[in-house]
Amino acid sequence: MKVIPLLLAAFIGAVAGETCSGAQVDAVGFTSLDATIVTKIAYIADFTLSCSNGAKDVSLYAETIDGIVGIARSVDGVKYQVSWVEDVAYAVSGERPIKLYDEQGYAALRKAQRGNEDTSSVLPIATINLYHPGAYRGPWVQSETMAILAAIFIYYYALTQKNKLMA
Template sequence: MFRSFIIASIFAFSAVFCETCTKPEVTSTSFTTQDATIVTNIAYIADFTLKCSNGQVPPLYAEVNGNIVPVSVVGPNQYQISWTEDIKTARSGDKLVRVLDEDGFAAARKALRSGEDLSGVSSIADVVINYPGAYNGPWLKSELLATLVSLVVAYFAISFKLKVTA
């Protein structure tokens, strides 16, 4: 009985400590909404590959703008993080996404509960998404331009008619 308890403890202990990523290598690509003329939210997507020297990749989470979001597995060593922001609050520039393992996730949750800053939480890797901004349409809407042109044409038509009849 005692022997089986020790064997089970060793397996549980090794399972917990074998799931740590050592020497992570990250390559990433990112995508953002480019045209905001008909949408209300800006979408951010980061695709990245994570390779660990020991071959063990634990479950991953991400910290984005002070929020914890899940990391999706899309293939072998391929992961994806996505979220949206309102167009009014989305600012152009680099967005830092911190990739966390289970220990980092637990530390981040603890920091959020106690109201502490998340910058003290260590991450496995960082992914940077560059958001250049989105096209919101022309400065002058076509409806306004058409109204202005028709008013100018009407003004000249009426002024010429008054000159001809006078």
């Protein structure tokens, strides 16, 4: 009868996932750069995670500007990807910190958020800084406006030259 609680504890430990200590992250980030035809800027960070304790298949969560999001893991369990979108109006250029949490850190973070406690005491296993250089929103002056101004200038120049010749 004492075997059932032992098996239950082993099952919960296996499902909860491994914890990563001494995390080393190698990341590459991508962002949308053209805001002339889209309404949201996409942020994507691809990274590999290596833990000093040798943990594999670590379930990760990320705290981004968009909130807490799940992280996709490749089949081999080595590569990870986190992504989110942000409205063009709020997407300023600069660094975007992405805090990575394992299962235990995520649980502690959620507990702190539910209790309206300070979340800065919950330390992430790693932080990625994703740089967004800013999005191109189009030229300051539209080409149609420039064409109209050029036509008005040419018409004015031609009219003044005609008046000088006629005088």
